[in-house]
Amino acid sequence: MSFVYKADPVRGRExxxxxxxxxPDIPFHIWPxxxxxxxxxxxxxxxxxxxILKTFPNLEILISVGAGIDQFDLSALPEHLPVVRMTEPGIAESMAEYVTMAVLSLHRDLPVYINQQRQKVWREIRVTSAARRKVGVLGLGMLGLAVLQQLRPFGFPLAAWSRSGGQVDGVDTFAGPGMLSAFLARTDILVCLLPLTDATRGILSHDLFAQLPHGAALVNVGRGAHLVEQDLLRALEEGQLSAAVLDVCEAEPLPLDHPFWDHPQILLxxxxxxxxxxxxxxxxVLDNIRRHAAGEALIGLVDRTRGY
Incomplete structure (x- = not known):
């Protein structure tokens, strides 16, 4: 019974x-x-x-080293093979830190001030109170919940949308396609934390941006494929969106000639x-191995019918 790690070899050594x-009883190997x-x-x-089964004919669990599993082609994986998302708490903690940074940057007009610094312009912008800046989170999983908890002390009116819904103290929740428009209409800063599925691919598009209040802002920390990049550029040019913070792109690394690099309204x-x-x-991971050996439910087990 052995374990193989197939990802960044530096972290693999850790x-x-x-x-x-x-x-110490489990032999550990770093691919290849x-x-x-x-x-x-x-x-x-x-x-x-x-x-995968030709390579490892007796494989019992496939574990993603990240919170998402969209990089896996589930249709190519044997149906009997359990696929598990990474659920370690550090992922949620660091995501909550980043989104808080991004939301505060947009709330306090940091993209504008960075651009003004480059142009040597000294011009103030009137501060809007957090109580008047409505933040909405697309996605209500482990990461979405952590982000909402981290944002709550700042006083932003908070809302969340997900396919199946849920209740969160101090957060207005919206569920299903029929409530998406109402969620967008009340959102000044939109945070995308959705899993990437066939249903969410390209969701950040012209049609969605048009349903946000004029001058809203975007934070995309989901996947690059959630975003229709030309629609974002168009929304920024037309003023429908005022700014965007992007941690993910369709092509990574971003090509050197891509317009996102130098766009004054995008933080990348x-x-x-x-x-x-x-x-x-x-x-x-070791807890899940123990659970598997004991016949217990695995933490982070992917529901293949939902794609996450």
Missing amino acids: WASLFARHA ETGPREEVRYLAAWMPPDD TPHIASMTRPETAVDV
């Missing part, structure tokens, strides 16, 4: 050290090293091998909003 300390492939029972990966970061922390990730 995982290896933690496995040696906490689970695998040891005897018929002995591999657990695979943690960003991108699994193309023919290189997909760093949240990162898996090896020390807590290994704890979560």
Whole structure:
């Protein structure tokens, strides 16, 4: 019974050290090293091998090293193979920090001031109180809940939309396609934390932007494929959107000739909003291995009918 890690090898070495300390009985390998492939029972990966069961014929669990699983082609994975999302708490903590930074930056007009600094312009903008700036979060999973909790002390009126809904203290919640328009109409700063599925691909589009109040702003920390990039540029040019903070893009790294690099209304970061922390990730993975051995439910098990 062995474990293979197929992602960033630097972090893989940290995982290896933690496995040696906490689970010395489980042989640990960093791809492309695998040891005897018929002995591999657990695979943690960003991108699994193309023919996963041919590579690892006795694999029992596939674990994503990130919170999302959209990089996996679920249709190409055997139906009996459990697929597990990474649920370690460091992902939610760092995402909540980043989104708080982004929302406050938009609330206090930081993109405008950065552009003014470049132009050597000294011009103040009247401050709007947080109580008058409505923040809306698309997505009400682990990350969405962490973000809402972090934003609550600032006094923003908070709302969240998800497909299935839910109740959160101090947050107006909207559920299902029929309530999306009402959610957008009350949202000044929109945060996208949706999983990427066929239903959400391209959701950040001209039609959605048109339903936001004029001059609203966007934070995309979901996936680059959520955003129709030309529609964002058009919305910024027309003034329907005032600014955007983007941590994810359709092509990563972003091509050097891409208009996002120099756009005065866009703040851009290189997909760093949240990162898996090896020390807590290994704890979560080892707990799931224990659960699997005991026949208990796995934490973060993907529902293939929903795609997340």
